[in-house]
Amino acid sequence: MKQDETMKVKRYDDTNVNPDFVAERKKCTFNIELLTNIIDGSSYLTETRRQAQLAVLNNESFSNLPDRYYASRDEAYAQNIRKSAAYIKLLKEDKSISRAESYFMQCLIFPNEVPPFSLHTTMFTPTFESMADEEQKKLWMPRIENYEILGTYIQTEMGHGTNVRGLETTATFDPSTDEFIIHSPTLTSIKWWPGGLGKTCNCAIVMASLITNGRNEGIHPFIVQLRDFETHEPLKGGLTIGDIGTKLGFHGMDNGFVKFDQFRIPRRNMLMKSAKVTRDGTYQKEKKLEKLKYGSMVFVRAMLVFNQAGQGLAQAVTIAARYSCVRRQSEYAPGQEEPHIIEYQAQQHILFTELAASYIFYIAGNKLRELYFTMNYDIQKGDLSDLPELHALSAGLKALTLDEAVVGIERCRLICGGHGYSAASGIPKIYTEVVAACTYEGVHPVLYLQTARYLLKVYQAALLSSSASSLPDNQSSKYIFRHLHSERPRFHFPLSFVEIVEAFERRALMCIEKASKKLDGLLATGRPHHEAWNYSACYLIRAAKAHSHVYLTSSVHEQLETVRQEDAGVYTVLGQLFELYALKSIVDHAVEFIESCGITTDQINICIERIEALLLNIRPNVLPLVDAFDFPDRLLGSALGCYDGNVYQRLYEYALNSPLNKSTVNVAYFVYYIAINIS
Numbered sequence: 001m002k003q004d005e006t007m008k009v010k011r012y013d014d015t016n017v018n019p020d021f022v023a024e025r026k027k028c029t030f031n032i033e034l035l036t037n038i039i040d041g042s043s044y045l046t047e048t049r050r051q052a053q054l055a056v057l058n059n060e061s062f063s064n065l066p067d068r069y070y071a072s073r074d075e076a077y078a079q080n081i082r083k084s085a086a087y088i089k090l091l092k093e094d095k096s097i098s099r100a101e102s103y104f105m106q107c108l109i110f111p112n113e114v115p116p117f118s119l120h121t122t123m124f125t126p127t128f129e130s131m132a133d134e135e136q137k138k139l140w141m142p143r144i145e146n147y148e149i150l151g152t153y154i155q156t157e158m159g160h161g162t163n164v165r166g167l168e169t170t171a172t173f174d175p176s177t178d179e180f181i182i183h184s185p186t187l188t189s190i191k192w193w194p195g196g197l198g199k200t201c202n203c204a205i206v207m208a209s210l211i212t213n214g215r216n217e218g219i220h221p222f223i224v225q226l227r228d229f230e231t232h233e234p235l236k237g238g239l240t241i242g243d244i245g246t247k248l249g250f251h252g253m254d255n256g257f258v259k260f261d262q263f264r265i266p267r268r269n270m271l272m273k274s275a276k277v278t279r280d281g282t283y284q285k286e287k288k289l290e291k292l293k294y295g296s297m298v299f300v301r302a303m304l305v306f307n308q309a310g311q312g313l314a315q316a317v318t319i320a321a322r323y324s325c326v327r328r329q330s331e332y333a334p335g336q337e338e339p340h341i342i343e344y345q346a347q348q349h350i351l352f353t354e355l356a357a358s359y360i361f362y363i364a365g366n367k368l369r370e371l372y373f374t375m376n377y378d379i380q381k382g383d384l385s386d387l388p389e390l391h392a393l394s395a396g397l398k399a400l401t402l403d404e405a406v407v408g409i410e411r412c413r414l415i416c417g418g419h420g421y422s423a424a425s426g427i428p429k430i431y432t433e434v435v436a437a438c439t440y441e442g443v444h445p446v447l448y449l450q451t452a453r454y455l456l457k458v459y460q461a462a463l464l465s466s467s468a469s470s471l472p473d474n475q476s477s478k479y480i481f482r483h484l485h486s487e488r489p490r491f492h493f494p495l496s497f498v499e500i501v502e503a504f505e506r507r508a509l510m511c512i513e514k515a516s517k518k519l520d521g522l523l524a525t526g527r528p529h530h531e532a533w534n535y536s537a538c539y540l541i542r543a544a545k546a547h548s549h550v551y552l553t554s555s556v557h558e559q560l561e562t563v564r565q566e567d568a569g570v571y572t573v574l575g576q577l578f579e580l581y582a583l584k585s586i587v588d589h590a591v592e593f594i595e596s597c598g599i600t601t602d603q604i605n606i607c608i609e610r611i612e613a614l615l616l617n618i619r620p621n622v623l624p625l626v627d628a629f630d631f632p633d634r635l636l637g638s639a640l641g642c643y644d645g646n647v648y649q650r651l652y653e654y655a656l657n658s659p660l661n662k663s664t665v666n667v668a669y670f671v672y673y674i675a676i677n678i679s
């Protein structure tokens, strides 16, 4: 990125800071900058992010006016398009902007929003790159990279989302014209939900059932132009396109629908890397590359762990923590000043356990992102051996971390009392964005079941093997092999970090064993496999969750081992957060740990006591721990969570700006009450 000499705006306003915050920050016992580097991945990435954020703050084209919480849907969409145009212009003009820089810029330009063009970068382009053959890439990529083509990803239909194989849209090859005819045969086959489809994108990858020579060959991807490149009008020839209307959140996004009515596209618009239709209509496929078509779903699921679960929860926690250090309430000791609400143990228990969870999701999410890029390198070269592992891991972790994050965000909102319910707190916006991720890219019961399917296969393999050596080191399920044939250790309390990881592994192994037994038991009664599978779902989902917890604890433990060599202060606070997250999970799932690890209810009580001690340990560092996330105020968009702690002044300004305050007597009130009373 080109450096801008005129960069003047500071990321924080550090003048006029609330004295309570100054006092809180003085209590810090560790090096905040080092922790920020760990969260970002490196000091280099911290610096890159800060430069990118400064570039956004210094550029007026990226301002959030009208106020994002008062904007109507039309205004929210228009604002996103204005900012998108400025952002894309910048990317075109400054080719030195790196992928990381553009990602950091995008997060701040569109705070807690998925902007209308985002499907272009997160799904359309990756799917095209992965599924198109070399000739197609040569033809299309320059216009895709140049944003002349702005694409979305069209898969879900009004009647089918989860069951991708059941999609009804057809792409029938017509050899007489060398074209495919895309068609929505029913109301339920209308494509529904794709981001940016309603108004913004001019092209799309469309997933449809390929029919050639009278045979249905299953779902395949096609690149389809939807709008005219000059006028932006929907193309003629059989397209009805529109916006699907108001949703829980995503107000600035035009999620859309499209009905295809015998719409024709050239044969070569089928993406032909792993399967193709020749000029005479012959269908050919490379079976081993078949699952590549699922690749973009794996990519986004893997990214959502740090991007939505980690970052979303961390933002809500930052807001709740800062507010808790400002807000005073209730008489604690008779006759004394009201304490800050952070001093109440009940507040600490919720806030600090969510703080711990946000660190765990962030750090494990970063590790998953790295793993994705490492494994995907081989996958794209045609070696798909790591794909099942990556699919199982990304599906389970997407589900578990987002399930826990949305509950955590809501708990953060609740502990902010009434002001948490105001849009000005920023938390409702974070919630509506993050909870959307629980639906898109796959609903969670379904994703857990995908993870469980893989785990049962690994378990079967482990039963037949006597060592873990047949699994590569990067396989997260290696513990199944390791523990299946080894004695359960005696756990000592309080648990060491190594013991914590082993306890999670033992619990996961037990859940997998139980799921396997349940399934086998039902099969043994003569039930068909699909029925036995369905009636084992509760066991299977428990196994998938337990396995995902293993990844969370073991990957953060691995990070702790590195930090231990580097800095004692950071190691201590990160270790406290790790222990708190782990012990709370053990207490929440006590029955499973008692049964799998041979521990007692008394030992669970030791965990509960230890949690209380950890709350006291974490208390002095609470503000520095959220400062370490290094969120600029604009990203948080919160009167309660601003860096300077001037909560009440900001809340008042927010209210004064309410559009309802533009007049002293509201026109509707005048028309319906005063005017009627007068007559």
Ligand SMILES: CCCCCCCCCCCCCCCCCC(=O)SCCNC(=O)CCNC(=O)[C@H](O)C(C)(C)COP(=O)(O)OP(=O)(O)OC[C@H]1O[C@@H](n2cnc3c(N)ncnc32)[C@H](O)[C@@H]1OP(=O)(O)O
Residues within 6 Å of the ligand: 099, 100, 103, 114, 118, 119, 122, 123, 153, 155, 156, 161, 162, 163, 164, 165, 195, 291, 294, 295, 297, 298, 300, 303, 304, 307, 387, 388, 391, 439, 440, 441, 442, 443, 446, 450, 453
């Ligand atoms: C620095 C960079 C930073 C970047 C930051 C990015 C930030 C992100 C921001 C996010 C913005 C996103 C905006 C919103 C986007 C929403 C897009 C969508 O929702 S789009 C719509 C999303 N829609 C959904 O998510 C729909 C959910 N439904 C599905 O995913 C599937 O259809 C299904 C899995 C449920 C069933 O499928 P079915 O065919 O019945 O499957 P079977 O069960 O019969 O298994 C068959 C075999 O295939 C295997 N396999 C399966 N999946 C995968 C995979 N992904 N892979 C590999 N393998 C997979 C499976 O294991 C099995 O293997 P085996 O055992 O035979 O060896």
Ligand SMILES: Cc1cc2nc3c(=O)[nH]c(=O)nc-3n(C[C@H](O)[C@H](O)[C@H](O)COP(=O)(O)OP(=O)(O)OC[C@H]3O[C@@H](n4cnc5c(N)ncnc54)[C@H](O)[C@@H]3O)c2cc1C
Residues within 6 Å of the ligand: 119, 153, 154, 155, 156, 159, 160, 161, 162, 163, 192, 193, 194, 195, 250, 255, 436, 439, 440, 441, 442, 443, 444, 445, 446
């Ligand atoms: C904000 C948002 C953005 C989106 N963006 C896009 C996009 O860009 N492109 C796109 O193509 N799609 C998009 N989607 C669609 C999204 O991917 C689907 O909504 C999602 O995959 C779920 O499909 P569905 O809505 O049809 O739910 P269904 O599949 O009907 O599932 C409904 C419920 O039934 C249960 N269920 C279903 N099947 C099973 C099963 N096999 N086992 C157990 N339980 C089951 C689950 O509880 C599930 O929650 C988006 C959705 C949202 C909310």
